[in-house]
Amino acid sequence: xxxxxxxxxxxxxxxxxxxxxxxxxxxxxxxEIVQRAGLTQRTFFNHFAxxxxxLFVLSSQLQQEIISEIAAGDDTLPPLDAVxxxxxxxxxxxxxxQRAVVTRRYAVVAxxxxxxxxxxxxxxxxxxxxxxxLHARGCDPETAFLAAGAAMLAQQAAFxxxxxxxxxxxxxxxxxxxxxxxxxxxxxxxxDPPLPA
Amino acid sequence: xxxxxxxxxxxxxxxxxxxxxxxxxxxxxxxEIVQRAGLTQRTFFNHFAxxxxxLFVLSSQLQQEIISEIAAGDDTLPPLDAVxxxxxxxxxxxxxxQRAVVTRRYAVVAxxxxxxxxxxxxxxxxxxxxxxxLHARGCDPETAFLAAGAAMLAQQAAFxxxxxxxxxxxxxxxxxxxxxxxxxxxxxxxxDPPLPA
Numbered sequence: 001x002x003x004x005x006x007x008x009x010x011x012x013x014x015x016x017x018x019x020x021x022x023x024x025x026x027x028x029x030x031x032e033i034v035q036r037a038g039l040t041q042r043t044f045f046n047h048f049a050x051x052x053x054x055l056f057v058l059s060s061q062l063q064q065e066i067i068s069e070i071a072a073g074d075d076t077l078p079p080l081d082a083v084x085x086x087x088x089x090x091x092x093x094x095x096x097x098q099r100a101v102v103t104r105r106y107a108v109v110a111x112x113x114x115x116x117x118x119x120x121x122x123x124x125x126x127x128x129x130x131x132x133x134l135h136a137r138g139c140d141p142e143t144a145f146l147a148a149g150a151a152m153l154a155q156q157a158a159f160x161x162x163x164x165x166x167x168x169x170x171x172x173x174x175x176x177x178x179x180x181x182x183x184x185x186x187x188x189x190x191x192d193p194p195l196p197a
Numbered sequence: 198x199x200x201x202x203x204x205x206x207x208x209x210x211x212x213x214x215x216x217x218x219x220x221x222x223x224x225x226x227x228x229e230i231v232q233r234a235g236l237t238q239r240t241f242f243n244h245f246a247x248x249x250x251x252l253f254v255l256s257s258q259l260q261q262e263i264i265s266e267i268a269a270g271d272d273t274l275p276p277l278d279a280v281x282x283x284x285x286x287x288x289x290x291x292x293x294x295q296r297a298v299v300t301r302r303y304a305v306v307a308x309x310x311x312x313x314x315x316x317x318x319x320x321x322x323x324x325x326x327x328x329x330x331l332h333a334r335g336c337d338p339e340t341a342f343l344a345a346g347a348a349m350l351a352q353q354a355a356f357x358x359x360x361x362x363x364x365x366x367x368x369x370x371x372x373x374x375x376x377x378x379x380x381x382x383x384x385x386x387x388x389d390p391p392l393p394a
Contacts, residue, residue, distance in 0.1 A: 080383060113318065120317035121310065142354055142375075146382040149353070153346040157339055178339075185343040186277060186383045 009047050009057070011037040016054040017101060020108040025051075025115065055105055055115060058094065059122045063129055065090045070133050079134045079143065083151035084179050088172035096170050103163045127152050150186075154178040206244050206254070208234040213251040214298060217305040222248075222312060252302060252312060255291065256319045260326055262287045267330050276331045276340065280348035281376050285369035293367055300360045324349050347383075351375040 015036035019028040030051055034044050048054050069086035077085065095102050109115045127148045134144035158174040161167050167174075212233035216225040227248055231241050245251050266283035274282065292299050306312045324345045331341035355375035359368045 078384075116321070117314040117318040120321055121314040124313070124317055142378050143382050145357075146350060146354055146375075146379045149350040150347070150379070150383050153343060153350065156346070157343055160342075178343075181339050182343045182347070183383055185340050186347050186380055187275075 008037075008039055008043050012039060012044055012047065013054055013057075014101060016051065017104045017108060020055075021104055025108055025112050052115070052118070055109060056118065056122065059126075062090065062094060063126050065094065066126065067129055067133055070130065070137075075137055079137070079139050079147035080150055080179070082137075083130055083134070083148060084154055084175050087151060087155050088175045091171035091175075096172075099162075106159075106163050123152060150182060154182045157181065205234075205236055205240050209236060209241055209244065210251055210254075211298060213248065214301045214305060217252075218301055222305055222309050249312070249315070252306060253315065253319065256323075259287065259291060260323050262291065263323065264326055264330055267327065267334075272334055276334070276336050276344035277347055277376070279334075280327055280331070280345060281351055281372050284348060284352050285372045288368035288372075293369075296359075303356075303360050320349060347379060351379045354378065 012033060016028070016033045019032055019036060028051065030041060030044055033051065033054075034041050048057065066086055069089050070082055073082050073086055075082070109119050127145075130148035130151065131141070131144040134147055135141055139147065154175060155178070158171055158178040161174050161178075162169075162171045209230060213225070213230045216229055216233060225248065227238060227241055230248065230251070231238050245254065263283055266286050267279055270279050270283055272279070306316050324342075327345035327348065328338070328341040331344055332338055336344065351372060352375070355368055355371040358364050358371050358375075359366075364371075
């Protein structure tokens with residue numbers, strides 16, 4: 001077995017997600033993860049501080065990519081559109097080629113309140129970072145906060161569809177639809193006619 | 198000292214918030230809280246499972262009040278307006294008379310990542326509960342989720358202003374302004390003119 005394993009992180013992630021999915025996050029040990037991945041505990045701890053980190057290792061990279069993408073984008077676009085465009089571009093690069101892994105991770109996080117709270121914390125930090133970039137582009141702080149929050153809301157709606165087994169469109173393709181629904185929800189007119197009395 | 202203390206919860210909350218504020222959440226003990234409040238540990242544990250609970254004891258009541266308020270409200274209002282109206286009415290009943298306490302609590306939670314994640318979890322649960330009520334009123338699930346999320350975003354923006362020392366308007370008065378800013382952020386037109394190149 002060669003010592004140099006360029007795909008170690010990915011193999012550990014896949015093994016961890018399979019085990020979390022099969023037997024739950026709490027009941028899975030690092031020993032089981034490395035056994036399934038065919039690697040050593042030493043390799044595991046070279047890459048992750050603990051088993052929870054396997055699930056959040058991409059978060060800081062994701063934030064950096066999104067911030068760079070917004071900063072590099074067309075600065076004549078309205079703030080919300082600029083953010084949604086960036087979210088779509090980053091999703092194409094970071095999520096589409098590993099759709100099964102990202103979907104499985106989502107299910108594992110959703111099943112555990114502690115992991116879910118951590119995920120919400122990461123999302124809140126990302127929202128603040130996006131708001132800071134919009135503010136630097138010339139938005140007032142309130143508009144920056146609201147546009148960042150609205151973009152994350154559209155992203156969540158699109159993501160929920162994207163993780164469904166029967167959904168084949170990319171996240172980038174689902175985002176405009178989610179943004180359209182968000183605009184319809186926020187507009188004065190209700191999307192649905194009132195129910196008959 | 199009379200054994201019957203109708204204001205025990207409020208006194209424990211006030212004492213806890215003062216101490217969390219002065220010396221940090223982590224470093225404050227239940228013994229210090231009861232000493233400051235002039236009560237016993239037994240009284241504390243009659244009302245709260247641990248010191249963290251002092252900060253979250255109102256969350257489930259808040260959720261119930263908001264849900265009832267939406268359900269009792271004018272069902273011809275668009276979903277987002279119906280939720281924002283309910284948030285304002287509940288804020289009047291639950292927050293305005295204890296503005297200093299609520300503001301101090303907000304500062305304590307914001308200073309501690311673990312508390313912040315828990316708060317985000319409670320807010321996510323509230324958003325889902327609001328979405329469920331909107332769905333029951335006839336919204337499709339996506340519109341319900343987006344309108345609930347958008348209302349919570351407006352609430353957060355209004356709340357940030359409300360907790361500023363120089364702000365005297367009520368949360369109910371600040372909500373329409375936040376909703377107006379949200380609508381402006383979500384509309385196609387940027388609120389701010391683009392910066393000169």
